[in-house]
Amino acid sequence: MTSPSDSADLAARLVGLEVELIRRAPESNIEPTLDRIERLVDLLGTPQRSFPSLHVAGTNGKSSTTRLIDSLLLSFGLRTGRYTSPHLETVRERIALDGEPISEAQLVAAWDELAPYLALLEQDGGRGLTFFEVLTALAFVAFADAPVAAAVVEVGLGGTWDATNVVEAPVGVVLPVDLDHVDWLGHHLATIAGEKAGIIKEGMFAVYARQDPTVSEVLLRRARDVGATVAREDFEFGVLDRQIAVGGQLLSLRGLSGVYDEIYLPLHGAHQAHNAASALAAVEAFLGGGTGTLDPELVREGFANASVPGRLEVVRRSPTVVVDVAHNPAGATALAVAVSDAFDFSHLVGVIGVLDDKDATGILTALEPILAEVVVTRSSSVRALDPDRLGALALEVFGSDRVVVEPQLPVALELAVEAADTAGGLGGSGVIVTGSVTVVGEARALFRGSAG
Numbered sequence: 001m002t003s004p005s006d007s008a009d010l011a012a013r014l015v016g017l018e019v020e021l022i023r024r025a026p027e028s029n030i031e032p033t034l035d036r037i038e039r040l041v042d043l044l045g046t047p048q049r050s051f052p053s054l055h056v057a058g059t060n061g062k063s064s065t066t067r068l069i070d071s072l073l074l075s076f077g078l079r080t081g082r083y084t085s086p087h088l089e090t091v092r093e094r095i096a097l098d099g100e101p102i103s104e105a106q107l108v109a110a111w112d113e114l115a116p117y118l119a120l121l122e123q124d125g126g127r128g129l130t131f132f133e134v135l136t137a138l139a140f141v142a143f144a145d146a147p148v149a150a151a152v153v154e155v156g157l158g159g160t161w162d163a164t165n166v167v168e169a170p171v172g173v174v175l176p177v178d179l180d181h182v183d184w185l186g187h188h189l190a191t192i193a194g195e196k197a198g199i200i201k202e203g204m205f206a207v208y209a210r211q212d213p214t215v216s217e218v219l220l221r222r223a224r225d226v227g228a229t230v231a232r233e234d235f236e237f238g239v240l241d242r243q244i245a246v247g248g249q250l251l252s253l254r255g256l257s258g259v260y261d262e263i264y265l266p267l268h269g270a271h272q273a274h275n276a277a278s279a280l281a282a283v284e285a286f287l288g289g290g291t292g293t294l295d296p297e298l299v300r301e302g303f304a305n306a307s308v309p310g311r312l313e314v315v316r317r318s319p320t321v322v323v324d325v326a327h328n329p330a331g332a333t334a335l336a337v338a339v340s341d342a343f344d345f346s347h348l349v350g351v352i353g354v355l356d357d358k359d360a361t362g363i364l365t366a367l368e369p370i371l372a373e374v375v376v377t378r379s380s381s382v383r384a385l386d387p388d389r390l391g392a393l394a395l396e397v398f399g400s401d402r403v404v405v406e407p408q409l410p411v412a413l414e415l416a417v418e419a420a421d422t423a424g425g426l427g428g429s430g431v432i433v434t435g436s437v438t439v440v441g442e443a444r445a446l447f448r449g450s451a452g
Helices: 004-022 035-043 062-075 104-121 131-145 189-199 213-226 270-288 296-304 329-342 360-370 387-398 409-423 437-451
Strands: 053-057 080-083 095-097 150-154 171-174 205-208 229-232 238-245 248-254 259-265 313-316 320-323 347-352 373-376 403-405 429-434
Touching: 004 104, 004 131, 035 104, 035 131, 053 062, 053 189, 053 270, 062 080, 062 150, 062 270, 062 296, 080 131, 095 104, 095 131, 104 131, 131 150, 171 189, 171 270, 189 213, 205 213, 205 270, 213 229, 238 270, 248 270, 259 270, 259 296, 270 296, 270 329, 313 437, 320 437, 329 360, 329 429, 347 360, 347 409, 347 437, 360 387, 360 429, 373 387, 373 409, 387 403, 409 429, 409 437, 429 437
Parallel strands: 053 150, 053 171, 080 150, 171 205, 205 229, 320 429, 347 373, 347 429, 373 403
Antiparallel strands: 080 095, 238 248, 248 259, 313 320
């Protein structure tokens, strides 16, 4: 049993760890080098090589697919580690063991192991490791200590220079590539695809989701150059059938070695069906090199147990409030299609907050057809776009009679819920909260607190 003094000590150490992470350069502050993370993991004894990995890159769908892969591997009895970013409410979400966020004690233990080597590496006073680099190393240490039988590792940004790219994964997944993070990755699809393709390495089994032809050319060239085996959605695997079901959808998927029918996926949207197809192909490749059909019952179990917080997640009823982390035009377009597909709203109110480096106009334009009105706001992030600026952009897209500007997120949520309640309607009214991970995370915490 943990004593009160032990609990207090653990809480204090967690606060110290949080301060140590926050003081570092944010994960958006990157530079094209793996030197620092490579030196750190070398000092640690290369923990990332103590377990096989599946490496997941792409513009949208990375976290969902990473979680789907994790759930499938768990259904086959493997002990898993999962590394995703960013988090919604707590940094512990990013590092998961056996499908659950790392415990406070495990996180502190991993930090105690890492900290002396980090101090040694940074003693010369040069640029320290970033928040993301340190957290990535923490994940590798935690996975090695567990130990896990497999780790599913999501790329943070790009691929080639991402801190996660020190893994030597037998399986890599590249989800749909689109324009995003253009200031860091480039303004052209081919350039961005080249960065994502950097995770594909010699001897790897590469799973490619459906791509723009320009992207496909880059990805296939990379696989050819390094001698990777390729499986492409719509060619070697894919979605055969998809039917709407209560709380999700019913799928028939063609895997690398067979067809899997009657798969219940408790997630909404056609994009999640395609994510599931990529996840299945990745697990087939990982467990059997794509040469044998997996046990269909375990596949069904893995998908049925999957959960992806913050992705078309219902956090309130009467009226229904849905949160989704769509943070770029491609994600917003997928969200608009999925909402129309999965819900029957007669009047939908949007609560939108966007980060200042995102294509706000593109996001608003993609969501305009499904929203009767919109409340623009902001999260507490220092990168959040000023609500007045976002409101000016929203006026151009929606018109003055459909836009309200409210800088305080809790008040914005109250206004949206009141508007949905007032609208009513035979088909029901609802609220969608979206635009950035930070605004969804904070809204989700507010609604969960209210429910509690």
